[in-house]
Amino acid sequence: MLRTQFNSARVVEAYVGEYASGKSEMAINRALELKSQGRQVTLVDLDTVEPFYTLRPLKELLEQKGLTVIGFSRPEAFGLGETGAMLTPAARWALRREGDIIFDVGYGVYGARTLNLVEEADTSTELRVIAVLNYSRPMTGSKARIIEYIKELGRVDALVANTHLGDETTLEVIEEGTRIIIECAGELGIPVDYIAIDKKFAGEWNLELFAIPVKWITRYMPAAMW
Amino acid sequence: MALVRIALAGEGGQGVQSVAEILAEAAYNENKQAIYIPNFGLEQRGGVSIAFIQVSDSRIGAPKFNKADVVIAMSERAVGRTASYSDSNTLFVYDDGFDVDPADLPKEAKQIMGLPAINTANNELHPRVFNIIIMGAVIGLTNVVTFETAKEALEHKLGYKFEKNPDLRELNFKALEIGKQLAENALKEGVAK
Amino acid sequence: MITPAIPKSWYLPSKPHKFCPGCGHGIVLKALGEVIDELEIQDQTIFGCDIGCSLLSWNFFACDSTQTHHGRTTPVMVGIKRARPELITIGYMGDGGGYSIGSQHLLNSAVRNEKVTLILVNNTNYGMTGGQMAPTTLPGQKTETTPYGRDPEKTGYPTKGPEFIAELTPEGAYVARATVSKYKQLKRFLKNALRNQMEGNGFSFVEVLSTCPTNWRTNAQQTWHFLEDEMEPVFPVGELKSPFGKGGDK
C-alpha cells in the first residue's frame, strides 16, 4: 500500500468505512477541530446509499460554527418522500475549493470508490482516505473480518479506531476494540491516525495504554436522525 | 301463496339450471317473488349441479335454504348429494331408472317418488326434453306456476328454436304435459299407499 | 453568459432540478421538453412518473402531471388515454419500475397496442433507493443486492425491453432505444414516439440508456465509458419498429 506523499499545507481527508461505523461523527469532529485552529474548512456530504443519518440535518448548526457545508439541507433534499436526492453538484468539484476539505463518504459495496464521484480525487496528492473502524460492528467484529473488510474497501491510507457501544460504551469495550484494531493495522501496514473516544471518558481513560494519540469526540449525530 | 322451496340437481349439461331459470321467470311473470341461484361450485364442468328456486307472494328472505319442499335428483350421483335437503315435509323425487343405494336416499321425506322421466323421454319423446319433463313434474308437484305461464316462459326462452323447427315446440309442450301428469299420478299413488 | 435555451414546456419554479450531477435524466427531460414544444402539445400532455428517480420529474414540466405508485405509471396513463383519447399521455419510468414490478402492465399495454407513450430510462440499477440490482444490471456489475457482481446463472441476463416489446406489438406501434450520448437521435426518437400517439397509430415505447454516476461510483470519464463501451454493446441503440419507415422523420 503506497503511502501518498503529503506536501501540501492543507488537510484533505475522506472518511470511509462500514455502515454506521462513525464516519459522519469523525468528519464533523475533524472539521470542527481544524476550524478551531482558525483554518478554512469545507465539509462535504457524499453519503449516497439511503442516507437517513447524515450530516444534512446538522447543516445549519455546522455553518453557524463557521464551517462551509456542501450537501443538501433537509428541506432542500427534495425527493417527494424518498430520502432525497443524493449528491449536490458542488460535491463533485469540492477539491477545487480553497482550504481544508473533509469528505463524509457513504457506505456501500463500492467502499472507497465512492470517491470517484469527486473530480480529480484519483490524481490528488493531498487526499488521505481514512477508514473508520468500530470493533463493536459485527462486520468488523473480529481480526479476520477487519482485515478482509479493509482489503475489500479499496484505497485506504489510515485507520481511525472508533470502538464504542453507543450509550453502553465502557472503557473495557474501547480498550479491547482498540487493541484488535491496532493489531490489524500492523498486519495491514496501515497507520492508525488516532483513537476516537467520547469526551465523557476524558477523565477516566488511561492515555498510557496505547502509543497512539486520542481525540476526544463530541457526539453530534444523535440529533441527526432524518 | 306460501313460500315454495325447490332444489333441482343433476349432472352438468342436463339442463338443470335452464329449467330453474325458466321456472323463476314464469313465477316472475305471475307477479310472484322468485329467486333462483345456482350452486356454482367448481362443478360447472361436469360435476353435480344444483339449482335453488324459491317462489312466494312476499319477499323471500335468503337465496338458499337447508330444507326444500321439493327435491328432484336428475342423476344417480345427485340423489346422495341432495338427500340432506329433505325433511319430513319434503317431496323427494328421483328417476326410477336409477339403481340407487337405499343408504343414499334421504332419512326423512314426506314422500319419496321414482318417476320414469328418463324412460319416458327416451322412448316416447326425445332424450333432449328430459329436463322439460322434470319442469312439468315440478309444476305437477307444487303448482308454483300455472301450466299456461310455464308454456309462455318456455316459448319465450326457446321460441327462436321453435321458429326454426315448429315440431320442437310441440315436443316440448308435450314433455311439459307428461311431466305434470307423471308427478300428479305419483302424488296420488303415494297418498293412496 | 449564454443561458441555454430552456424549453417553454419546462416549469421554471422547479428548476434547477434535483437530479444528481452527471445523471442522464436531465438530458432526456431536456429533449422531451423541446419535442413537446415543437409538437405544440403542452396543453394536452399528461405526464405520469413512477416511484424512483423518475419521481423527481413530477413537476418538471408546465404540463399536468401525476405521480403514481411504483410500477403503476403505465396503467394510470392507459386509464387516462382510454377515458380521454384526445389527451397526450406520457409515462416516465425507470428500468425497475418498467421491467420489474411494472412488467406485466408494460407487456399487456404493448399487446393491446395502447395509444400511450412510455419512456423508460435505463441506468442499470434502482437509483433512488441506493443502487440495488435491476433487470438491466449488467453481468458482473456490482450493486447493493449483488455485492459480488451480478451472476447470470442466478439472476439471468439483462432485460432487452425494446426487443421483446417489438415482438409483442402489432403494426402501428413505435419501439426504439436511444441513449443520452446521442442527443439528436434521442430527440428524433422521442418525437417519432409522440407523433405515433398523436396520429393514433398505436403504442409507443422508447428506452433511453442513461448515466448514474452516483450509484455506479464513477467519475465523469468512467461514466461515459460505462455508458458507451459497456452498456451500448448489450443494449443496441436504434429504431426497432416504426410506422414512419426508415428515414421517416419529417
Next chain:
Amino acid sequence: MLKVVDETKKAFLTGNETVAWAALAAGADIMFGYPITPQNEVMHYWTRLAPRYGRDFLQTEDEISAGFTVCGAVQAGKKAFTATAGPGNVLMQEPFGMAEAMRLPLFAIIQQRGGPSSGTVVYSQQEVALTTYGGNGEGYRIVYSTATHQEIYDYTIKGFNVAWKYRFPTFLLGDGYQAKMREPLEMYDPEEKGIKLEPTYPLVGLPGKIGEGREPQHLCNIYSLEEELYEVVMKLSADYERIAPDLVEWQEHSCEDADIIILTHGIVSRAADDAVKALRAQGIKAGYFRPITLRPYPSQQLREAIAKSGAKILLIAESSYGQFERLTKQEIYGETIKIEHLYMPGVGIVDYDIINKVKSVL
C-alpha cells in the same frame, strides 16, 4: 456449518442489519425480497453475508412475487422469509392470505412507513390493521411489535420458530426508525441460549417413492361448496384460538394504583415508559401497558390491568390515526373505562407528547 455468532457478544447495529444477522443465526435458508425503503439494508446485509454461510437470496420482480416465492420455499420445507414496507406490504397480502389458508410457516419483517399510498419512506405505525387482519381472511396471523434492537434480534429468531411450530404466517412489525436507528444489543447463537430451532419439513417433494410407503401430496386452497369452506374456516379458527393463549406477550408496570393507563406498542412504548416515570415523579399515577403481540392481542391481560388499577382513563398513543385504538377496542369490548387517544400518524411520538396529553385529559 460455519457458526454465525461464535460467542455471545454485545454489538452496535442498525435495525435492518439486526434482522439479517438474526435470520442467519436462526438458520434461515433463503430470503426473497424487492427494494423498498426503509427495509433495504436487510437485503444489503443478507446478500453480503448469505454466501459466507451457504444461504441464498433472490431479488424478485416485485413484492407479490417475493411473497409467493416464500410460500413456495416453505412448502418445499426450507426456512424462507421476506422483508417489506408500506405499499410492498399491501401487495403481499395476497401471498400472506395463501399462507394463512394453507398453514404455511411464512415469516416476514415489516418496517412500517408512512401511508396511505406511497406516503413517506420514513416511519409510521400505519400498517397495524394491514399486518394483523389484511387480506380476505380472518387474520390467522402472529404479529410481534418490537421496540428495541434486542427485541428485533430475539423476535426474528422466535418468529421463525413460532411460524414453523404453529404453522401460521408470522410477522415482525418494526418501523423506519427502528430500521435505521443504531443501538447496542447482545448477539447470540440460539442454541447457546438453550433455544431449540424448530425442525422444518416439506409439504411437497417428500422423500420416498410415491405409491411405496407414501402418497402423493395434493395441496389446495379452493373449495367447491360453501359448506366445505365453512368446515375449513371453522377448523382454522379453532386451531388459532387454541394456540393463542400460548402466544400472547405483553409488558406492563405501575398499573396497580394507576389513575390513567398509557397504552402503546412498538417504538412508541419507549416514549410511554419514559413518560410514566416522569409523570410518577410529578405525583401523577400513570400506568404502562404494552402489547408485544398485536395478534393475538393480550385482551384478558389488559382487562385485568384495567380492573386491578381502577384507572379512570385509558390513553392510547399511536403513530397512526386510530388503527391501534380500533384493534384494542374490539378486544376489550364491554370495558367501561374512558378512552382518550393521541393520534400522530406518520410522525414519531416522544415522552413529552404523552406527558402533555396526559395532563390535558386528567
